Amino acid sequence: MNQAFDASIPVLTEIMRDEAPAPAAPAAARSAAEAAPHPAPANDAGAPALPPLDDADAWEALERRLAERVLQQLSSRVDFVLEQRIKDSIHEVLDHALHTLTLEIRAGLHDTIGKIVARAVQQEITHLQANSSRRK
Incomplete structure (x- = not known):
């Protein structure tokens, strides 16, 4: 699939940067998480910190939020592209x-006009023949 890069479609790192931080963990879990050393995130400074590796609920929540956000952004883009393609197809059809x-x-007009002209000529010829036979 060889398509040009579309700047209107966000990449995952942009979505992560725009995500709100995860909801606050309970105090006990928070103090344990703060005590454990966490490597600094490898993304922009404005991006939310990733949840601790052992916090499955936080990772599931992050996954759900990211999936919803990606789906929402892709849906709007797909709607636009689909609408444009339908318009183009309808235009061609x-x-x-x-x-x-x-x-x-x-073709119908040509045939009809041809028949009308032939009938008019035939009537005129018949009319002329009738007039010439009366004169004789």
Whole structure:
């Protein structure tokens, strides 16, 4: 899949940076977590700190928030792209239908006008023949 980078689609690090910090842990868990040394996060200074590795609930909450945020941002982008593609497809279909309809109407008019002209000529010839036979 070789697509150009789309700057309007956020990357995961941008979503992490925009995430609000995790809710405060209970005092006992917080004091134990503060006592344990944590490596500094490798992301921007404005990004929330990652939860301790042994706090499964905090990781699940972070995962849920990230998944919801990514889904929300992708959904809006997908909606836009889908709407644009539908508009383009409808435009192509309508152009094709209009072209086909124009050809059919043109052929029908050509046939009808041809029949009208042939009938008018035939009537005129019949009329002229009738007038010439009266004169004789």
